[in-house]
Amino acid sequence: MHFALSGAALELRGGLRDLLAGACPPSTVRAAWPGGDDGAVQSLWRALGDFGLPAVLVPETDGGLGLDDVVTVAALEEAGRAGVPGPLVETSAVAAPLLAAAGALPKGVLDGAVRIAVQRREVVPYAQRADAFLQLDESGARLLARADADVTAVDTVDGARAAGRVAGVGAPVDVDPSQVRKAIHRGALGTAAFLVGLSHRMLAMTVEYVKSRTQFGVPVGSFQAVQHPLADALVGVEFASPAVLRAAQSMVDDEPDTALHVALAKTLASDAAERTARTCIQAHGAMGYTVEYDLHLFAKRAWALAADWGSASEHRADVARTLLEAR
Amino acid sequence: MDLKETPAERAFREEARGWLAENVPRDPLPSGDTREGFTLHLEWERRLYDARWAVVSWPEPYGGRGASVWEWLAFEEEYYRAGAPQRVTQNGIFLLAPTLFAFGTQEQQDRLLPRMAAAEDLWCQGWSEPGAGSDLAALTSRAERDERAGGWRLTGQKTWTTRGAFCTHLFGLFRSDPESVRHRGLTYFLVPLDADGVTVRGFARLDGDEGFAEVYLDDVFVPDDAVLGGVGEGWKVAMATTGSERGLTLRSPGRYTAAADRLLELARAHTERMTGELRDRVVQAWMDAEAYRLFTLQQVTNTAAGTARTGESSLNKLFWSELDVRLHETALELLGPDAELDGPWSRGFLFSLAGPIYAGTNEVQRGIVAERVLGLPRGGRG
Numbered sequence: 001m002h003f004a005l006s007g008a009a010l011e012l013r014g015g016l017r018d019l020l021a022g023a024c025p026p027s028t029v030r031a032a033w034p035g036g037d038d039g040a041v042q043s044l045w046r047a048l049g050d051f052g053l054p055a056v057l058v059p060e061t062d063g064g065l066g067l068d069d070v071v072t073v074a075a076l077e078e079a080g081r082a083g084v085p086g087p088l089v090e091t092s093a094v095a096a097p098l099l100a101a102a103g104a105l106p107k108g109v110l111d112g113a114v115r116i117a118v119q120r121r122e123v124v125p126y127a128q129r130a131d132a133f134l135q136l137d138e139s140g141a142r143l144l145a146r147a148d149a150d151v152t153a154v155d156t157v158d159g160a161r162a163a164g165r166v167a168g169v170g171a172p173v174d175v176d177p178s179q180v181r182k183a184i185h186r187g188a189l190g191t192a193a194f195l196v197g198l199s200h201r202m203l204a205m206t207v208e209y210v211k212s213r214t215q216f217g218v219p220v221g222s223f224q225a226v227q228h229p230l231a232d233a234l235v236g237v238e239f240a241s242p243a244v245l246r247a248a249q250s251m252v253d254d255e256p257d258t259a260l261h262v263a264l265a266k267t268l269a270s271d272a273a274e275r276t277a278r279t280c281i282q283a284h285g286a287m288g289y290t291v292e293y294d295l296h297l298f299a300k301r302a303w304a305l306a307a308d309w310g311s312a313s314e315h316r317a318d319v320a321r322t323l324l325e326a327r
Numbered sequence: 328m329d330l331k332e333t334p335a336e337r338a339f340r341e342e343a344r345g346w347l348a349e350n351v352p353r354d355p356l357p358s359g360d361t362r363e364g365f366t367l368h369l370e371w372e373r374r375l376y377d378a379r380w381a382v383v384s385w386p387e388p389y390g391g392r393g394a395s396v397w398e399w400l401a402f403e404e405e406y407y408r409a410g411a412p413q414r415v416t417q418n419g420i421f422l423l424a425p426t427l428f429a430f431g432t433q434e435q436q437d438r439l440l441p442r443m444a445a446a447e448d449l450w451c452q453g454w455s456e457p458g459a460g461s462d463l464a465a466l467t468s469r470a471e472r473d474e475r476a477g478g479w480r481l482t483g484q485k486t487w488t489t490r491g492a493f494c495t496h497l498f499g500l501f502r503s504d505p506e507s508v509r510h511r512g513l514t515y516f517l518v519p520l521d522a523d524g525v526t527v528r529g530f531a532r533l534d535g536d537e538g539f540a541e542v543y544l545d546d547v548f549v550p551d552d553a554v555l556g557g558v559g560e561g562w563k564v565a566m567a568t569t570g571s572e573r574g575l576t577l578r579s580p581g582r583y584t585a586a587a588d589r590l591l592e593l594a595r596a597h598t599e600r601m602t603g604e605l606r607d608r609v610v611q612a613w614m615d616a617e618a619y620r621l622f623t624l625q626q627v628t629n630t631a632a633g634t635a636r637t638g639e640s641s642l643n644k645l646f647w648s649e650l651d652v653r654l655h656e657t658a659l660e661l662l663g664p665d666a667e668l669d670g671p672w673s674r675g676f677l678f679s680l681a682g683p684i685y686a687g688t689n690e691v692q693r694g695i696v697a698e699r700v701l702g703l704p705r706g707g708r709g
Contacts (some may be wrong), residue, residue: 001336001397002329003624004632070328207701222704227697228690234701235645242621249328264614313607320610323591 003242005074012067013074016051020082023047026294032085033159038129041085042113049112053079053088057097057186063110064100069093069186069251073193073244080197083298085160087126089190090118095134098141098183102174106132106143118187119144119166125308127164128153135170136187141180144170158300185251185262188309192244192262192269198302199237199269199276205295206230206280209287226283233279236272243268260322263315270306270315277302330624332401339394340401346378347409355671359415360538365493368415372446382420382444389436390444396627404581408588415490419443419450421577423498426515426568430556439517453485453499453518453542454565460487461691463500464509464562468544470501470516478550479503481516481524484543487685491540492529495520498568500561513561517553518544534677572686574640575627578647580620583654586675587616590658593672597661605660612654619646638699641692648682648689655679 005013023044031040048054056072058064072093079088091109095116099105108114108131117130124133133149135142150167175183207230210221220226247261255261277299281288288295306312332340356371357364375381376390384399385391394402414420420443427436442448459466468483481501488497497518504512520527524547529537556564571577594601594609623643629635655676659666666673683689697703 001332001624001628003621003628004328004634006328203701207703211702211704219704221697222706224690224694224706227701227703227706228693230701230703231645231693231696234696235642238642239615239618239622239646242625243618245328245625246330246621249330252328253330264617267611267614268618316607316610316614319614320606323610323613324594324606 003245005070005245009071009074012071013078016053016075016078017081019047019051020078020084024082024084026083026297029083029085029160029294029297032129032162034128034153034155034162036159041129044084045086045112045115047112048079048084048088049110054092054096054112055110056092058100058105058110062100062105064096069189069248070245072186073189073248076190076193077197077200077241077244080194080199081201083160083198083201083301086115087117087130089187089194090126090134091116093186093190094118094136094183097186098134098175098179099143099173101179102141104143104173117166122165122167123154123163124166125156125161125163125304127151127166128162133166133168133170134173136180136183138177138180138184140177141173141175141183142170143173144168156304158297158304160297160301161304181259182251184309185247185258188266188315189244189247189251189262191305191309192240192247192265195269195273195302195305196237196241196244198298198305199233199240199273202276202280202295202298202302203230203234203237205298206283210283213285213287220283220285229279230283233272233276236268236275240265240268240272260319263310263319266310267312267315267319270312273302274306274312332397336395336397336401339398340405343380343383343402343405344409346380347405347411350374350378351409351411355410356412358534358536358538358674359413360490360532360534360536362493362537364536365415365490368412369446369449371412372414372416376445381416381446382424385424385440385444389440396631400579400581400623400627403579404584407581407585410585415493416443416446416449417577418452418489418494419448419496422452422568422571423450425571425576426498426555426564429567430515430560430564432552435517435552435555448496449490449494450496450498451488451491451494451520451540451542452568453488453491453497455487456484457486461688463565464513466500466502466513468499468501469505470503470514471505472503473548476548476550478548479514479516479553481518481544481547481549484541486539486541488527488540488542489538489685491520491542492527492537497542498555500565503558503561507559510562512559513565514558515555515561515564516549517555518547518549522547522549524548532677533680534674569687570640573644573692575623575643577686578643580616580623583616583619583647583650586651586654587613590654590661593658593661597663600661600663605657608653608657608660612650612657615646615650616654619643619650622646636700638695641687641695642700644686645689645692645696648679651679651682652676 031037055064060066114131116132117126119133119135133144151164154163243265247265250258250261356367359368382391383394470479503514524545526543529540532538658672
């Protein structure tokens with residue numbers, strides 16, 4: 001029994017953290033909002049391509065890194081900490097390995113030049129700036145090129161989500177249902193990992209803020225009324241994180257209970273991130289209620305992702321069916 | 328990551344499961360926090376000891392099996408799954424023993440551990456005082472040096488001492504330097520409760536059982552070998568014990584995963600009362616128990632690698648104690664009007680309410696998490 005990332009995974013995560021510290025400052029997250037400079041986002045994605053993030057789950061024979069889901073969630077948690085804009089979970093964890101398995105991986109995906117959004121209903125997150133759409137449901141997958149898609153922009157609370165209504169039918173992707181299920185699990189699990197990273201970022205920002213913000217002659221972070229909700233938020237995140245790692249290992253081991261483990265991870269991560277966002281905004285006082293300060297970039301993403309790829313209540317309902325009915 | 332049991336771990340688990348299936352009393356014992364129940368629990372403890380299941384992680388010469396922490400976790404899981412009796416020896420074997428292994432002399436270990444394992448010496452904790460609860464460092468019970476007799480004279484009052492009225496020994500903190508304040512000048516003593524000058528008065532907890540005691544010490548003599556970890560080192564030694572009390576050692580995940588499985592059974596048996604909201608609470612309790620298990624697996628790995636963080640046991644304590652309350656509240660909701668009847672769920676509920684209080688209240692734990700884990704500035708509570 002060994003419940004921790006391998007040395008190689010830790011090294012990769014550390015490398016990505018260093019990269020993102022320089023390549024993904026909050027100004028790059030803002031650049032993904034409507035009216036922002038997509039060139040900055042494209043440069044970030046190229047850097048992530050050079051690093052190998054879109055290639056992480058693609059076999060080496062297809063030009064990828066051939067790594068596993070555990071390494072992937074470690075990397076996506078790091079991406080979450082930086083609030084990387086664009087369909088990163090969708091491209092790296094969902095589309096790239098699925099399309100590679102079908103021998104249909106478009107050029108440019110592994111380089112970070114092509115961003116693939118995933119369509120599971122009419123409204124598609126990141127559609128405004130996506131280069132292709134993977135249309136995914138339980139019955140199968142299709143790939144729709146940007147040129148063949150009819151995209152109508154939809155405003156989103158998190159501007160970096162830049163969603164759109166997407167019409168058009170893509171070309172069938174030759175994969176079997178088990179691969180499609182796996183891709184959907186990876187979407188939920190990768191998003192859970194991203195949420196853990198976002199939560200850590202919000203907490204770190206808040207800790208710094210309440211240490212320096214002084215009222216009544218002392219830092220507000222010395223007040224129990226500020227400390228205790230932050231402690232509770234951290235507890236939520238700390239207990240979601242091992243569930244994400246375990247679900248990733250279940251994917252690797254192809255465990256029969258993988259769906260249950262993914263649902264557990266996404267439920268805990270969604271709830272923890274929502275609670276953290278709420279707590280961190282409150283701890284910032286009025287500073288948390290402005291778009292000039294960066295906290296909202298991460299809080300809004302957390303809200304969007306908590307509901308994406310199955311909300312906590314949807315996953316809980318799935319788990320209830322497994323635990324209370326089927327057994 | 329490797330989440331598979333080794334063949335040896337598997338074999339260990341199966342041996343434990345087999346023995347428990349044969350030996351766990353068919354009918355639950357009366358509460359170990361009553362005199363009658365305590366005696367019956369001691370018989371059970373001796374049965375465990377005779378089969379070498381009492382202290383599996385200890386070295387063999389002390390009555391254990393030298394089991395790894397993974398094997399110990401498996402044993403705990405099987406123990407709770409089998410519905411085996413509460414461990415009335417827990418404050419000795421789970422709280423004092425790890426501290427003895429870390430700070431005790433060879434002589435103390437050889438003298439105390441085998442008798443503790445065999446449930447011949449029964450240990451209770453003497454920390455809280457009428458004026459020192461969350462603020463443990465405010466304690467005033469004192470130890471005065473008796474140079475002529477080669478030992479110490481203890482005077483003061485301890486309270487909330489779990490099963491103090493039934494135990495034979497007490498481990499406690501005393502102020503050995505009268506000039507000292509707060510955390511300095513404290514010493515950790517090991518005190519036989521049959522010593523002259525000790526008076527113990529049992530009293531009832533919220534559930535009505537005589538599980539608490541007040542311990543009065545009036546000029547009680549203990550020899551030098553009753554000091555654990557050095558004179559004046561009491562705070563440091565006590566903090567090691569609290570780590571065990573808040574964390575994994577006292578509250579292993581098997582306890583909660585077994586309770587969560589029983590909650591699922593209860594939910595399946597009470598579909599007539601099931602609502603969407605209640606169903607979510609049942610599922611969340613099961614998920615939280617599983618999350619606690621996963622957290623502890625990670626923690627054990629990190630501890631072995633030396634990468635565990637300070638203050639981490641406070642995260643455990645906040646999580647398991649709140650989980651336990653929610654889990655039992657959910658069970659009572661499923662029972663509807665039967666929730667008021669005396670039974671395992673109503674008793675479990677009352678006991679769960681102690682969780683956020685003992686081992687340092689959750690308010691104190693949140694402060695520790697805020698200051699030592701998150702790094703927030705120290706608050707204004709002394």
